[in-house]
Amino acid sequence: MGPGCSAIAYGASEEIGPFKINKAGSNLFLNCFSWNTEANLLFLESPVGVGFSYTNTSSDLMESGDERTAQENLIFLINWMSRFPQYQYRDFYIAGESYAGHYVPQLAKKIHEYNKAFQKPIINLKGFMVGNPDMDKNNDKLGTITYWWSHAMISDATYNSILKNCNFTAERFSKECDSAIYNAAADFGDIDQYSIYTPKCRPQQQTNETTKFVQMHKTRRFLAEYDPCTEDYAEIYYNHPEVQRAMHANHTVIPYKWTACSDFVFDKWNWRDSDNSMLPIYKELIAAGLRIWVYSGDTDSVIPVTATRFSLSKLNLPVKTRWYPWYSGDQVGGRTEVYEGLTFVTIRGAGHEIPLLQPQSALILLRSFLAGKELPRSY
Structure with missing residues (x-):
């Protein structure tokens, strides 16, 4: 996850971990679509300062960036494999979403370079996959504006104003561009931009009976288990002292509450470097023969499917298997196209956190990825 967001709060507790958190934030229940049915899972809080991760040197929190994060993640994995040698040499895959569109390929590159330096590397990297990922600054932003409009x-006026006034390759936007983006936010209305067709989380005291009925009706169209307030439950649960003791976390007893995301970690003044494009790394790792899948929930407006398609098109990869619908149970789960060296997948009716909104489809995606097989064409 990222930037500055906890893999425990989101990936482990909302999406693919073996347990989820109940509505009171007081207990856990089994996740029947957990990815640990298919593979051993290791959730990494990255970079330092995210979640319960910490440093004994406060200045470290002001010197984070893409390069440092990748290097520290590599060091962690090397040490972890040494600490648990029974996992050395097993097939190893990396997965992430959102700003992990930077973290995952950058770490994969570090591991690939590390492996080339040793005859018997202990990290047997086979591939990676990323969901709704940051990939390329210019194409991502252009694709996002296109998604909003399409x-x-x-409005048409807002769309044309953004195209006229915004230079997406610039370090800073002009005042005219900022104004156009502000107008776009006003056009959205009060929605969940990470999942545009599902209800937004509302504080319980603001929810009347009519709203409850509307939210229930909308939610059933997608998935009965979906709850837009899951992040709130995580922030309650991980602030329980008994939970922190069980996790051997927060020994120093910090004077503030644990939060799912830390804005400070990715503050523009503290983040030292953020590559404009991941595409050169993709080219390098495709040439190295890694298995690479890029997937996108088609109802996310923050890093939408159009942004990902615009970015992938710049790789100019030959098509191996042309676009086709794939199935999750007896319904279309999404669409996919297989290129030479990379597979692209869409997940129908899923927002930014795909396993939260479409857990069955996400599990089918994982199984196909690990098996190195194309997604099912029928039910």
């Missing part, structure tokens, strides 16, 4: 989130 999904009737913004």
